[in-house]
Amino acid sequence: MTTKIIEITVDETLPIRHRVMWPNKSIDYVKLPNDIEGRHYGLFLNEKLISVISLFITDTEAQFRKFATIKEYQGKGYGSLLLQxxxxxxxxxxxxxxxxxxxxxxxxxxxxxxxxxTNRTFVKGAVDFVIMESLLP
Ligand SMILES: CC(C)(COP(=O)(O)OP(=O)(O)OC[C@H]1O[C@@H](n2cnc3c(N)ncnc32)[C@H](O)[C@@H]1OP(=O)(O)O)[C@@H](O)C(=O)NCCC(=O)NCCS
Structure with a gap:
C-alpha cells in the first residue's frame, strides 16, 4: 500500500465531496463559490484518490473545508495524514x-x-457547528 498526497484540481475533489457529503444532491451543490481561490489536496492510495480537503488562505490565516474520505476507507488513518x-x-x-x-x-x-x-458556534441544516482553530508556532 503506497500513499501519496498531492495538490489536485477542484474538479478532482468534486466526486468525493459529492459521494461522501451530499450524494442525494446535484454535483453543483458541493461546489463552493470561491473554490477557484482554494488549494485542493488529495490522498492517493495505490493511485486511487480516496480523501480530499480544500484550503483557503488569506493573508495570515488558512481555513480548511470539504474534508472527506470515501466511506470504505474511513477510520484507517488516511484523513489524519491529509490533515497533518x-x-x-x-x-x-x-x-x-x-x-x-x-x-x-x-x-x-x-x-x-x-x-x-472557540466560543463561536452556529447551527446549519440542523447540524451544530463550532469554530475550531490552532495558532501556528
Ligand atoms: C472526517 C473524515 C474526513 C476523516 O477522515 P478519515 O480518513 O476517516 O480519518 P482517520 O481515519 O484518520 O480518522 C478517523 C478516526 O479513525 C481513527 N483511526 C482508525 N484507525 C486509525 C489509524 N490507523 N491511524 C489513525 N487514526 C485511526 C482516528 O483516530 C479517528 O478517530 P475519531 O474520529 O474517534 O477521532 C471522514 O470521516 C469523513 O469523510 N466524514 C464525512 C464527512 C465529514 O464529516 N467531514 C468533516 C466535516 S467537519
Whole structure:
C-alpha cells in the first residue's frame, strides 16, 4: 500500500465531496463559490484518490473545508495524514492560524491535531457547528 498526497484540481475533489457529503444532491451543490481561490489536496492510495480537503488562505490565516474520505476507507488513518499535511502547508506559509467549522461531533478528532474549540458556534441544516482553530508556532 503506497500513499501519496498531492495538490489536485477542484474538479478532482468534486466526486468525493459529492459521494461522501451530499450524494442525494446535484454535483453543483458541493461546489463552493470561491473554490477557484482554494488549494485542493488529495490522498492517493495505490493511485486511487480516496480523501480530499480544500484550503483557503488569506493573508495570515488558512481555513480548511470539504474534508472527506470515501466511506470504505474511513477510520484507517488516511484523513489524519491529509490533515497533518495541510497543517504543515499552513506552517510553511508562515500563517498564524488554521481554522475550520467543525461539526460538534467531530471536535475530539480535531483536538488530536492541536485544534481548540472557540466560543463561536452556529447551527446549519440542523447540524451544530463550532469554530475550531490552532495558532501556528
Ligand atoms: C472526517 C473524515 C474526513 C476523516 O477522515 P478519515 O480518513 O476517516 O480519518 P482517520 O481515519 O484518520 O480518522 C478517523 C478516526 O479513525 C481513527 N483511526 C482508525 N484507525 C486509525 C489509524 N490507523 N491511524 C489513525 N487514526 C485511526 C482516528 O483516530 C479517528 O478517530 P475519531 O474520529 O474517534 O477521532 C471522514 O470521516 C469523513 O469523510 N466524514 C464525512 C464527512 C465529514 O464529516 N467531514 C468533516 C466535516 S467537519
Amino acid at each position: 499535511e495541510i497543517i504543515g502547508v499552513a506552517k510553511n506559509e508562515n500563517l498564524s492560524k488554521i481554522w475550520c467549522n467543525a461539526r460538534q461531533n467531530k471536535t475530539d478528532f480535531y483536538t488530536k491535531f492541536g485544534m481548540v474549540s
